[in-house]
Amino acid sequence: MNSRKPVLTESNDRFVTMLVLFFFIISCAALLTSGCWKKTPPDTEEILFQQRSRAKIQTLDPAQVGDVPTDEISREFFETLYYYHYLKRPYQMVPQLAAEMPQISEDGRTYIIPIRRDVYFHDDPCFPNGKGRNLIAEDFIYAWKRIADIKVVSKNWWILDGRIRGLNEFREYTKTYRRGQADYSRPVEGLTALDDYTLRIQLIDPWPQLVYILSYISTAPMAKEAADYYGDDIQNRAVGTGAYILKEWSKGSHVEAVRNRRYRQDFYPSEGMPEDIDAGLLADAGKPVPFIDRIIWRIVEEDQPRWLLFKQGRIDINSIPKDNFGQAVSFGQTLTEDMKKRGIRLQTYIEPNVFYLGFNMTDPLLGGNKPLRLAINYSIDREKFIDLLFNGRGIAAHGFISPAMADYDPNICEHSYSFLDLDKARACLQEAQQIYGGPIPKIRLAVGGTDTTYRQIAQFYQRNIQELGLEIEIELYDWPTFLEKMRKNQLQIIGGSGWMADYPDTENFLQVFYSKNASWPNSTNYASAEFDRIYEEVRLMPDCPQRTRLYRQAERIVMEDLPAAFVFHRIGYILYHDWVGNFKPNAYKAECMGGGFAKYYTLDKEKRRAYWERFK
């Protein structure tokens, strides 16, 4: 028998043991040091701002930006004609790339916009010698034609659709060409560069909200050289005019930006609100910006790791995850001792939104039975809802106009049905049963999400309404199915619905109840001739007291018809470490991930280093 069996001699045995030990030590070392491989900010002379994003960044092409985190980060690289004043409230638009506010013709259809002459694109290989060139009016026209180009498949075409003269015809023209083959020098009647620094926009109909639209990231100028040079790769590049230049974008991990050394002379605002003086927000008035050299946005999708990084001082600004609210804020809505000890500060602001329980007004059961809608409305414990599901981060809603809007009616609660009253609810239910002609059958309550938050919201409403003796069935749908069901008019009660204003004009909220927007955004399919008449009149009106009066009148009409039980307006809570200076949140950039305001922030590196030492 010559079969060779492996024999474990003593030396072999030792070798195997050593090998196993070696791999064990290597594995342990890898495991222990894996946490250290993440990008840690080096301690250099540069002022580094540590930001975070709760979602992956989709694109850096302004024409394609369609989500909040991408929008807020992109704002540091791209600028628009107009933007929010950093400090003034109510929110006010001020020129950013425009030299001044637009000159509007009497008929409200023509806008002449002068453009700043000192703006340059970022230095980039797409330009001759790699030096960014001067911004001109044609860059805006090119960017908007790109949005219109059907082959670019921009998510933002809806903004300009049917608004600018000749732009829809340009879109039709692009249908006949391959991607990148359409001739962008083809004139569009409504978009003209009167000279290099003057832009004329001619509208099909008056559109007073245009100034707000011109603050959208999608309307940011695009250099033709960049689009031609990078082709499809433009979505990974950020050749803008902003205060920061994209240095690195590691998808799913982080985005890094460095200060634009050739940024035009821009200064910290000299005007603000009276309270800004006490808050020290005007201490840097008139100083050149940006103050910070480098920004890193870590992509941390889960709440808990983001929260821990914030507590470690590795993220400078953070929102409060729902489940850590108790750790950060005590019952009196002030910071907890732990947070105070860490030098963490809190800012709150009312968000321009409203959340409601919508009733499908075309549903035979709910639409024709106001007492039934009233009964459901009276059964909702709004205070408990805000407390349990939003940690008290909200105020009960009486109407649909958010208190963040200038047109908010402070006396709205006098005309409101939005309060908990089970006795009234039961009386209304009896009336509802009489109208229906018997006991109310099972009602379906749908929400457009399947995660815990949506499930809990639905269960809370279900629980409240069941108190009346009504039977409620929950339907959890993913968002596309929810929209499809809404379009097909298959929903009864729409839970967890909300509307967030895109810009500080109350017209935004009125869209939700305009009959021609039925199914979406008018998810309740509410139709009122009187409301429609006011909306059609008011949306073309410039800002004036009469417009405010009409907005409030429209709100009362909706409140009386009750197509929705208004539940709450959310309050934004944002935490930041005390080494961040000049921080003032903007409700329209509520993630506070930048939003184009990072250039105003200051940072005390020594304070941060001391924190790292203390809270290792």
Place this chain on the structure above:
Amino acid sequence: MNKIQSTNLITEEILPGRSLWADGIRRLRKRPLAMICFVIMILYGGLAVFEFAAELAGWEKASVAHWNEITGPSYQKPFAPYEWIKEDGSKQIRREWFGTDFLGRSTFRRTLYGAKTSITVALCASLISLAIGVPLGAIAGYFRGWIDDLVLWVLSTLDTIPYIVLIMAFAVILRERTVFGLHLRGITAVYLAMGLTSWVGICRLIRGEIIKRKESEYVLAARATGCSNRRIIFRHLLPNVFHIIIINLSLRFVGFIHAEVILSFLGLGETDKPSWGAMIDSARAELARDVWWEMTAATAAIFLLSLALNLFGDALRDCLDPKLRVD
């Protein structure tokens, strides 16, 4: 000496024969751990049947049927006393075994109710997968040729898709659809999705066994006596591989329960009623606010049932598979 040997031989010959099952059960009874696991399984099954019956018959007194009742304040800790005002206005001091959830509902009742959801899903998914996998595997293994090629092609194609992704895709497609007048929602879509995707393993196993056994003497004898193919497959071959099906099923049952938990966790499962997956999903977000009891209760329930099923499945395999018998 020779005499004794011959006596022994005679004794062995007259011993009554035991069937595979009787022998397997006898061996199983000798394993106390397997019997404990069996009792646990019976308890879970009994609970599910009781809940089902209570719901069907409308037994108001069965407390598990009142899983939606508010029994205390929100997020009440386990065993901590609290004052509760009853419907008649009187006050009483109460304690909840596993605490309460965000609406003040008893976690204990919800955990118990979760057994029904999980076992219903696992049972229905098992039956569907068996109904598809066993006949297909048997036919493919018996007839071979193009039928076998076709079945193998389907098997291999389905096998290349990761299991959970496949279930999720099916669950999403099936949700809110009406098939033959049956509106698919909640757990119906879940067990249909699982059943329609999980027959691959059992089908492959049965096919292999049938190929192995179709040339056996008893099959040849059946064929010689003129039995039809259908009779050979369903009356002779399948009963002989039935123990394999049972063993496989007991082990797969755990997989189905886990899959239900995962689907509910991803929001594709039960919407209205409690399920362990949905409880873990809710509890995941609540852990940070020190609400640990919902997570603990649901995971403990899953752990106990999974452990019992796994141990029992292993023991069953050891006892029924002649190659693995140890005693």
